[in-house]
Amino acid sequence: MLPVLVGVVMELQDCALPLLTEIIPTDQEDVAFRDLDVAILVGSMPRKEGMERKDLLKANVRIFKSQGEALEKYAKKSVKVLVVGNPANTNCLIAAKSAPSIPKKNFSCLTRLDHNRARSQVAVRCGVPATHVRNVIIWGNHSSTQYPDVHHCVVGVAGTELPCFNAVKDDAWLKEDFITTVQQRGAAVIKARKLSSAMSAAKAICDHLRDVWNGTPEGDFISMGVYSSGNSYGVPEDLIYSFPVRVKDKDWKIVDGLAISEFSRSKIMATAEELVEERDEALAFLAA
Numbered sequence: 001m002l003p004v005l006v007g008v009v010m011e012l013q014d015c016a017l018p019l020l021t022e023i024i025p026t027d028q029e030d031v032a033f034r035d036l037d038v039a040i041l042v043g044s045m046p047r048k049e050g051m052e053r054k055d056l057l058k059a060n061v062r063i064f065k066s067q068g069e070a071l072e073k074y075a076k077k078s079v080k081v082l083v084v085g086n087p088a089n090t091n092c093l094i095a096a097k098s099a100p101s102i103p104k105k106n107f108s109c110l111t112r113l114d115h116n117r118a119r120s121q122v123a124v125r126c127g128v129p130a131t132h133v134r135n136v137i138i139w140g141n142h143s144s145t146q147y148p149d150v151h152h153c154v155v156g157v158a159g160t161e162l163p164c165f166n167a168v169k170d171d172a173w174l175k176e177d178f179i180t181t182v183q184q185r186g187a188a189v190i191k192a193r194k195l196s197s198a199m200s201a202a203k204a205i206c207d208h209l210r211d212v213w214n215g216t217p218e219g220d221f222i223s224m225g226v227y228s229s230g231n232s233y234g235v236p237e238d239l240i241y242s243f244p245v246r247v248k249d250k251d252w253k254i255v256d257g258l259a260i261s262e263f264s265r266s267k268i269m270a271t272a273e274e275l276v277e278e279r280d281e282a283l284a285f286l287a288a
Helices: 002-014 053-074 090-097 112-126 164-168 170-175 177-183 185-193 199-216 263-286
Strands: 038-041 080-083 106-109 136-138 147-148 156-157 161-164 222-228 238-247 251-254
Touching: 002 136, 038 053, 053 090, 053 164, 053 199, 053 263, 080 090, 080 199, 090 106, 090 222, 090 238, 106 238, 112 136, 112 156, 112 164, 112 177, 112 185, 112 199, 112 222, 136 263, 147 177, 147 263, 156 164, 161 164, 164 170, 170 177, 177 185, 199 222, 199 238, 238 263
Parallel strands: 038 080, 080 106
Antiparallel strands: 106 222, 136 147, 136 238, 156 161, 222 238, 238 251
């Protein structure tokens, strides 16, 4: 893959990016991970035709154990780690467990793409820009069990902020088609363009890290896959789970105390159950 990497370097140079001062292409962990402030772990083993889920998990445990150990050995202990490669939540947990001296709060996985997809769907439905849609929540796994929740979302319409259900005026759509559309959007993109999401995923990475570095706007919360201590919304401990969070001084905090309906509760726990199953399988491979 090194010749391909040369092409990526050429493209980065050709962007004439104002903040880019140096590029170091390498396939050596001691070079790539040394003294990092931020690590974006994009590479993972994709699921191939005929591959069982346990085979996918086993391959990715090997990759993210290695990357976690490299972070432990070479990166700054203050490094912020964003895992993008799927299954992102469980890959993130394996990387965090493989770097025990780096705080687990420094690890997160990308659910901002799902968050942006949810905002966009509401915005299109209401005929407003996506910037007018705030405080959607993605709960749980970056998978088809995730729960896009708009019960605490507000939409700016004609100069007034309205609760999402009042702005959309179609409860059935918000509780059915909206949820499945966001859950299955990645598959729909693959079907349409024969490749995974690229530009939208890159934009989501930028959004995520900008908020980690600069903090979230006052009154807003975003969705991030973060470490669950078992103290929020009944989600079990020792998972990387997508919660609503606020960020200040490069430190995230789960937005606790939001009212949760029975409809939402069942979906929040269903995606947690999937993550528990993934975690237990992955940890078995890690211990082998």
